[in-house]
Structure formats: C-alpha cells, structure tokens
Amino acid sequence: GAGVSQSPRYKVAKRGQDVALRCDPISGHVSLFWYQQALGQGPEFLTYFQNEAQLDKSGLPSDRFFAERPEGSVSTLKIQRTQQEDSAVYLCASSFGPVETYEQYFGPGTRLTVT
C-alpha cells in the first residue's frame, strides 16, 4: 500500500519568499506530525494534528510557520518570509494514534534550501 508522501521533494526558495509543503498521510491515519531535520541532526518536532485539530504546535519556531489539516487528511506546512536558517529537511509522519502505542510512518521529506 501507499506510504506517506510529501511534495515537493526539493524546494529552493529565495530569502523572503513564502513556501508551502504538502503531506499526504497513510489513509485512515488519525495522527499527523511535522518534524524539521537540520543537516547532521535528529528530527525536531514542530506540530501535531489529531484529525483536523492541531493539538500541539509547541515546536513551531516562529509565527512565520503555520500548519493546517482542514479535512483531517492532507496537511500543509507553510513558511512565510523564509530565512536561511529555515533550510532543512521537513518530515511528515502519520499514525493511527498516540506515539506510545502506534508506530509513526515517515515520509521521504522535503528538502528546503533558502538562498
């Protein structure tokens, strides 16, 4: 079956541009997560959805970052006025439920380069 897909796989943006990154979770997965992975580092949590509700956005680094999942399926992570420090791989993951109980399945990531 299809796994988590993300698009685009690569994105180059000029500093100051807005970008939108898409995540298609596994069908039926209630929980959806966004992580940011800088070069040589582990993924860092950004935000978590249960269905369409954004239950935790404590990891979003600034108010330039915004995520939505309006119908409880596809999610979009938007970054406004991109800065060079936003350059990273953005990972999406989905699962049937809480992290303690259900495996998170990760997508291939979107590599964002801000020039």
Added chain:
Amino acid sequence: GNSVTQMEGPVTLSEEAFLTINCTYTATGYPSLFWYVQYPGEGLQLLLKATKADDKGSNKGFEATYRKETTSFHLEKGSVQVSDSAVYFCALSNQAGTALIFGKGTTLSVSS
C-alpha cells in the same frame, strides 16, 4: 522536558563485529523508547521499541533493553552486516505523548 543523548559517530566496523550504540535519556514519567533507522536514500523507519522498564525490543537481530535505573536504551547487535550501514536514531515520547524526541543520530558504516 524529555531529552535523549546518543553517542556520536561515525561508527566504523567490519562485517560480523559486535555493535553497541549508546543512548541515555532524561524524562519525567515513563516514556516509551524507540530506535529508528534511516538507510541511505530512504525515510526513517522504526527499528524497535520498548514501552516500560525492563522491556526488551528486538528486530532484525538488533536488541535494546529499557533500563530505568541507568536511564539507558543502548542498541546492540551481535554480528553486523554491510546492509546495516545506516544512520540510527534513539528517540523517546514527549511528556504529552504527542510526539517523538530524537537524538542527533549515529552513522554506522560496515565494511566487508
């Protein structure tokens, strides 16, 4: 908050050598512990997990035991293969149970 520290790499081994990758954690409460693996060109995959103290997670010949007394979850394999070359991440659940907290990753390179 919860955090995890894992040994820095790279770790370079010959085929059939014994592998240990150290991981220690700081946590409030009783988090679940995980090892994820990222093979070259692929996405993160769950390798194994343990949900309570003294649990042993195992998969593909890898093992890790949840040690509450030493706050550790070291990854071991008795005989590594070239195909085990990858980046390994130790992780634990956050206090709210809403996300994973990852270590920085350890690169393993196995040569024949």
